[in-house]
Amino acid sequence: MLDIRDLHVFHGPIEAVHGISLSVGAGQCVALLGPNGAGKTSTISAICGVAQSSGTIALEGADLSKASVEDRVRSGIAVSPEGRRIFSNLSVEANLRIGAGVRPDRENVARDIANWFETFPILGERRTQPGGTLSGGEQQMLAIARALMSRPKILLLDEPSLGLAPRIVAQVFQMIDRLRSEGMTILLVEQNARQALKISDYGYLLNNGRIQAEGTPADLGGSKDMMAKLTGLG
Amino acid sequence: MEYVAQQVINALSFGAEYALLALGLAIVFSVMGLVNFAHGEVIAVGGYTMVAFAALVTANPLIIIVGAVAATAMTSVALERVAFRPVRYADPTTGLLTAFGVSIVLQNLFLLFISPRPIAVTSLYFLDAPVMLFGVQISSLQIFESVTTVVVIVGLVLFLQKTTLGLAMRAASLDFEMVRLTGIRANRVFALAFLISGLLAGLASVFIMARRGSVDPHFGFNPVLKAFVACVVGGFGSLPGAVLGGFLLGAVEVAMLVLLPQDYGGLKDAFVFGIIALVLVWRPDGILSPAREKGDKQ
DSSP states (O other), X not given: OEEEEEEEEEETTEEEEEEEEEEEOTTOEEEEEOOTTXXXXXXXXXXXXXXEEEEEEEETTEEOXXXXXXXXXXXXXXXXXXXXXXXXXXXXXXHHHHHTTTOOOHHHHHHHHHHHHHHOHHHHHTTTSBGGGSXXXXXXXXXXXXXHTTOOSEEEEEOTTTTOOHHHHHHHHHHHHHHHHTTXXXXXXXXXXXXXXXXXXXXEEEETTEEEEEEOHHHHHHOHHHHHHHHSOO | OHHXXXXXXXXXXXXHHHHHHHHHHHHHHHHHXXXXXXXXXXXXXXXXXXXXXXXXXXXXXXXXXHHHHHHHHHHHHHHIIIIIGGGTTSOHHHHXXXXXXXXXXXXHHIXXXXXXXXXXXXXXXXXXXXXXXXXXXXXXXXXXXXXXXXXXXXXXXXXXXXXXXXXXXXXXXXXXXXXHHTTOOHHHHHHHHHHHHHHHHXXXXXXXXXXXXXXXXXXTHHHHHHHHHHHHHHOTTOHHHHHXXXXXXXXXXXXXXXXXXXXXXXXXXXXXXXXXXXXXXXXXXXXXXXXXXXXXXX
């Protein structure tokens, strides 16, 4: 589904990611793990087109590395970004509508919004409230729902557990697991390595802008030392 | 009593004009953080279009008005494409300087290719006729102005709340990159902001023309200054703030005209700006300044 080859990411003169390659197969959930500053968010930004990069980023074989941000989303990439970035001045419902801004079919959009309100009754109750009034966990759910409103082929999740209470983190991971079981292709960026690997089919360990290790959750979980060294969480 | 009513209506109609002008600045600022000082020259383009239509095409005022509004809308969109798009993601100062540059270039084009002297247009005088309303004598222009502003505000509110593109414009005022990450094209959002701004400039140019009766290269200077002041008072970036600031400015101006003794007439603007300054002491960011976004990890 998503194939990344020799990706370098730059922030001005600084190179944050030094030539990584990774791929996410259709229907897979792949975890990209690593400590702060490893280059995880830089990688996500490069895939979305908001950071300068070189290398190839191919979605279903089509190279998107020269495409605009908007065209990448339109060809099937959706992101729930780091920090969630909910439109706090707009209602919950308006956030979802903007998420579906690229879809012309109004009726299906309305149906999808209704489905989300069923999945997350709390969002339904607060549909007219400004997004900024939601709690962190609710905002994360909204950010994921907003991303999925575009009916993407692949969902990029950047640190969905960041800043949330442990109980809420568990809910978020349940939600991601459910999406995966429904067939969604997911690239999950996390510091919370143990939980992320539990719901992933494959994982990459990123440190200092390079992939240090990759493998199935069993492989990666087996090398406890490396996990501890790279994530600080064991 | 009649006198008071008349002055209240004066204040409202001035306020309506300023609100219209301020919205034109605010809508562009809210989306791209640019104070478009070339807005005044867009208004002047409306004035010159009325001259051209009246002289060359028709005396039908409706066609003249539609022509002027269409011309300002197209000018505004064209300016975005040619001048502001290249500096879209640049430093805000770059945008500001670009706007001044565009403003100077357009003014000089008017000077060189049209005329440094005022040119009269008489086709719109009919807008400014005396009318009796509930025993108060007012100008029909004041009614047109107030009604137009109300219609514009209602239309804008509906657009910004009901349509996806309108919602995207509001979202863009907070986090433009996130709007792009939903796939909504930045070019469309920017072009739309300038289109709306241009339409507002066109309407304003019609009213200014109906009042002044002539256009010169500095036609837009005073209006854009008033718009800027109204935006600053109301809170830059806030559309309700722009409307509020416009009406407040209108009210303060009329109040000063009425209350100041004849001898102090020349000091009207000094008093107006003095009061505005006091408002800013109370609310340095403007009365309805948008709340700063506090992200949880940026």
